[in-house]
Amino acid sequence: MKYNIENNINNNKYECLLLNIYQNIIDNNNFFYNKYILKAKKKYNYKGKINENIIINNINNNNIDNLILIGCGKKEKLNKKIFLNIIKNSFYMIKKNNYKNILIIFNNLNIKNNYWKTFNYINTFEYYNYNFNKFKTKKYNLKNNKNIYFYINKKKENNNINLAINNAKIISLGIKKSRDLCNTPPNICNSKYIYKIIKKNIKNNNNIKISYLNKKKMKEIGMNAYLSVNKSSSNEPLAIIINYNKNNKEKPIILIGKGITFDTGGISIKPSNKMWDMKYDMSGASSVYGILYIISKLKLNINVIGILACAENMIDKNSTRPGDVIKTLSKKTVEIINTDAEGRLILCDILSYINKFNPYYVIDIATLTGACLISLGPKINALLTNNKKLSKKIISASKESMNNIWELPLFNEYNKYLKSNIADIKNCSETPYAGTITAACFLSYFTKKYKWAHIDIAGTAYNKNGSTGQPICIIVQFLINLFNKK
Numbered sequence: 001m002k003y004n005i006e007n008n009i010n011n012n013k014y015e016c017l018l019l020n021i022y023q024n025i026i027d028n029n030n031f032f033y034n035k036y037i038l039k040a041k042k043k044y045n046y047k048g049k050i051n052e053n054i055i056i057n058n059i060n061n062n063n064i065d066n067l068i069l070i071g072c073g074k075k076e077k078l079n080k081k082i083f084l085n086i087i088k089n090s091f092y093m094i095k096k097n098n099y100k101n102i103l104i105i106f107n108n109l110n111i112k113n114n115y116w117k118t119f120n121y122i123n124t125f126e127y128y129n130y131n132f133n134k135f136k137t138k139k140y141n142l143k144n145n146k147n148i149y150f151y152i153n154k155k156k157e158n159n160n161i162n163l164a165i166n167n168a169k170i171i172s173l174g175i176k177k178s179r180d181l182c183n184t185p186p187n188i189c190n191s192k193y194i195y196k197i198i199k200k201n202i203k204n205n206n207n208i209k210i211s212y213l214n215k216k217k218m219k220e221i222g223m224n225a226y227l228s229v230n231k232s233s234s235n236e237p238l239a240i241i242i243n244y245n246k247n248n249k250e251k252p253i254i255l256i257g258k259g260i261t262f263d264t265g266g267i268s269i270k271p272s273n274k275m276w277d278m279k280y281d282m283s284g285a286s287s288v289y290g291i292l293y294i295i296s297k298l299k300l301n302i303n304v305i306g307i308l309a310c311a312e313n314m315i316d317k318n319s320t321r322p323g324d325v326i327k328t329l330s331k332k333t334v335e336i337i338n339t340d341a342e343g344r345l346i347l348c349d350i351l352s353y354i355n356k357f358n359p360y361y362v363i364d365i366a367t368l369t370g371a372c373l374i375s376l377g378p379k380i381n382a383l384l385t386n387n388k389k390l391s392k393k394i395i396s397a398s399k400e401s402m403n404n405i406w407e408l409p410l411f412n413e414y415n416k417y418l419k420s421n422i423a424d425i426k427n428c429s430e431t432p433y434a435g436t437i438t439a440a441c442f443l444s445y446f447t448k449k450y451k452w453a454h455i456d457i458a459g460t461a462y463n464k465n466g467s468t469g470q471p472i473c474i475i476v477q478f479l480i481n482l483f484n485k486k
C-alpha cells in the first residue's frame with residue numbers, strides 16, 4: 001500500500017473518504033460531508049458507536065465517490081487504545097469494499113498527535129493486511145495497489161508526517177519479514193534457512209557484520225547444553241550473530257532470541273495435539289531478526305548485537321535422556337529432568353558466551369514456558385529481570401508502543417526448586433508451580449555479570465492466524481528511547 005499526505009481536500013478525486021465520527025456529535029466545522037452524516041443518522045439510525053461503521057455509496061460530490069463512516073464512540077472516552085481498534089475497523093471496511101484511493105480525515109478527533117495517528121494507521125493497516133500465502137498454489141492476495149491519503153491541513157506539518165510515514169513503513173516491513181520467517185514450516189525453516197534469509201535481507205556493510213557459531217565451534221568451546229538439545233536433529237545448530245555497530249564508544253545491547261525451529265519435547269515428548277504449533281518455537285529468533293532489520297534501516301546511533309540461538313529438539317537413539325548430566329559453557333553442571341525444557345538449555349550457553357562482549361544490557365526473548373500462556377494469556381508478554389532500571393525502561397517502551405508487558409517477580413525463593421542431588425542445578429522444577437518464574441530462575445544462574453531481562457512470549461508470539469511479530473514494537477521503542485537520550 002502507498003501512503004501520502006493530502007493538504008487540500010479538493011485537489012484530487014477520491015474513490016472513498018474515510019471519516020471518524022463521534023457518537024451523537026456532528027462536527028461543527030462546515031465540511032461538505034456533514035449533510036451526509038445527517039442523512040445517515042436519519043436513514044440508518046446511525047449513532048457513531050464503536051464498531052458501528054457504514055458505507056454511503058455514490059454521494060455525488062465533485063471529488064468523492066463514497067463515504068465510510070467509522071464510529072468512534074463517546075468523545076470523552078476516546079483514547080489511544082480505543083483508537084487502535086478504530087483503525088483496525090477502518091482497515092476491514094476498506095478491504096471489504098476493495099477501494100483503491102482513500103482519503104482519511106482524522107483532524108476532528110481529540111487525539112491531536114498527527115504523527116502518532118499517521119504512524120499507527122500505517123502500522124495497523126500493514127499488520128492486518130498481512131497474509132502468508134507462499135505455500136498456496138492459488139494466491140488470493142488482496143491487491144496491494146491501494147493509495148492512502150492522510151489529510152493534513154497545515155502544510156508546515158508535512159515534514160513531521162513524512163517522518164511518521166517513513167518510520168512506520170520501515171517498522172511494519174521489519175515486522176512483516178519477521179512474521180514471514182516465523183510462519184515458514186519447520187521442514188524448510190531450519191537453522192541454515194534462517195541464516196540464508198538473514199544474509200539476504202540484512203546486508204553486511206560498514207555497520208553490520210553477520211557471523212555464526214556452528215556445531216564444530218560450539219563443541220570446541222564447550223557449549224554442551226546447547227548441543228544436547230540438537231543431538232537428534234539432522235539439521236546443524238547455528239547461533240547466528242548480527243552485529244550492528246554504529247557507535248564505537250558504547251557497550252553493546254545484546255538481544256538473544258530462542259530459535260528452536262521445531263520442539264517435539266525430545267524424549268519427554270509432547271502430546272501430538274497441537275504439536276505442530278511448535279514450529280513457532282523460533283519466534284524469539286524471528287523477533288530479533290525483525291528488530292535488527294528495523295534498527296539498521298532506521299540507522300539508530302547505537303550498538304546492538306542480535307543472537308539467534310537456532311536448534312531443533314528432535315528424538316532418536318542419540319537423544320539426550322531425562323537424567324543425563326551435562327556441563328554447560330559456564331562450567332556449571334545441569335541435570336536434565338525434562339528434555340522439553342530445552343529453550344533454557346540453548347539460552348544458558350549463549351548467556352555465558354556473551355560475557356565476552358561486555359554488554360550494557362542483555363535481553364532474551366523466548367517462547368519459553370506454556371505456563372506463561374496460563375498466567376498472562378495471549379495478549380500480554382511476561383517480563384522478568386535482575387535490574388529495576390531496565391525493567392522501567394522496557395515497561396515504558398511497552399506503554400508508548402501500545403503493546404502489553406507485565407513484570408513477574410524473580411524472587412530467589414523458587415531457586416530451591418532447581419536444586420539437584422547430583423549436579424549443580426536441574427534444568428526445571430518438578431512442581432508445576434510458577435513455571436515462568438522458575439524458568440527465569442534457571443536463566444538467572446547464568447546472568448550474574450550483567451543487567452538482564454527475560455521476555456517470555458509463549459502466549460503472545462502466535463495465534464490462530466500465525467505469527468504476531470511480538471514483541472518487536474516494544475524492543476524497537478526501547479532502543480529508540482535509548483538512542484534519543486544520547
Ligand code: BES
Nearest residue numbers: 338340341342367368369370371428458
Ligand atoms: N516451547 C515450549 C513452551 C511453549 C509451550 C511455547 C506452549 C508455546 C506454547 C518449551 O520448550 C516447553 O516445552 N516448556 C515446558 C517446560 C517444562 C517442561 C518445565 C512447558 O512449558 O511445559
Ligand code: MN
Nearest residue numbers: 263340341342
Ligand atoms: Mn520444549
Ligand code: ZN
Nearest residue numbers: 260263281343
Ligand atoms: Zn520449546
